[in-house]
Amino acid sequence: MWYLLGDVGGTNLRLAAIDETGAFGTRESLPTAGVADLPETCAAFVAGMGSPPKAIAIAAAGVVKEGRVTFTNAAKHVSTTQLAKACQVPAENVLLLNDFEAAAWSLAKIEPGEVTYLQGGPDPQPGARVIMGPGTGLGVGALVWQKGHPSAVPGEGGHLRLTPHSAEEVAYFEALIADWPEVQMGNGLAVEAEAILSGTGVPRWYRAIAKARGEEAPVENASAIFDAAQAGKDANACRAIASFTRYLGGIAGDLGLIFGARGGVFITGGVAQANPWIFDEAFLAAFNAGGRHSDWRRALPVGLCQDPDFGLKGARNCLFTRLD
Structure with a gap:
């Protein structure tokens, strides 16, 4: 008896088989852009296992509604019905989750060594926990306890507002909106947080800063921009990543306050895991x-989650909870 797990992000697609104890077995990783058909890809994985799984749980970067998900950063969609048919599993045994709903479920049990605490430490009592992750996009999820049982709260927190924090940054936001008008929120200078706090947004933010200052922007991608900032080789890369760090910290603290995250606020995602030096x-x-609530925020544990399997583990935790 085995179960199929999937974690479909904006960059990578991961599939894994687990047994009834939750232990991981066969795995496969592919670029998301190269996957034309998710059910077909899952069916090929199942064929390699030699028998259909008992159940399936897929975490995907997109909004899940009525058993169907449309991927946020790709013109693709998939349904539980399609996956059930392709993998020869009853439709009621197929679970689709938002990727950061799954990330939140990964916090139901935090293994020692998976988290580096920047502030505080593990809370011995179950308490609300928040997880956010700058990767291809920006994901946010929360885990709360109801009558002693964990329950994930999915949402699209990566699309909340960011606004300039100084007079100098006004011109940067104006340049970003001129280059990328679809991320503007309302008629002012607010943009979606994901427009800056993601691997997709960082290069545009860097170029907007350079353009506003009338300077060149020779660094081309997010990874190189972080490297240039860490090495101090490009002044606008330094400005872009310094503001990235401040914005990310501020939003993380805001979310911790909103959810009363006594159990901790956790940062993960490809960008964060590749650049722990920004924390x-x-x-x-x-x-x-936090103004009048700064002391309250200082009491919240803050951790950097370096486990690359957080999405798969969250899908597993949710699936086993549903099956129980």
Whole structure:
């Protein structure tokens, strides 16, 4: 007896087989852009296993509605019915989750060594927990307890508002909106948080800063921009990543306050995991800058989750809870 798990992000698609104890077995990883048909890909994985799984849980970067998900950063969609047919599994045994709903489920049990705490530490009592992750996009999820049982709260927190934090940044936001008008929220200078706090947004934010300053922007992609900032080789890369760090810390603290996250606020995702150096004093200062509630925010544990399997583990935790 085995179960099929999937984690479909904006960049990578991961599939894994687990047994009835939850232990991982066969795995496969593919670029999301190269996957033309998710049910077909899952069916090929199942064929390699030699028998259909008992149940399936797929975490996907997109809004899940009525057993169907449309991927946020790709013109693709999939349904539980399609997956059930392709993998020879009853439709009632197929579960689709938003990727950060699954990420939230990964917090139901945090293994020692999976989290580096930047502030505080594990809470011995179950308490609300928030997870956010800058990757291809920006995901947000939360885990709360009801009568002693965990329950995930999915949402699209990556699309909340960011606005300039200084007079200098006004011109940067104006340049970003001129280059990418669809991320503007309302008629002012607010943009979706994902427009800056993601691997997709960082290059545009960097170019907007350079354009506003009348300077060149020679660094081309998010990874190179982070590297240039860490090395101090490009002034606008330094400005872009310094503001990225402040914005990320501020939003993380806001979300911790909103959910009353006594169980901790956790940062993950490809961008965060590749650049742990940004989680410095400036990040924590922004996290804890809560005005009259600064002391409240300083009491919240803050952790960097380095486990690359958080999406798969969350899908597993949710699936087993539903089956129980």
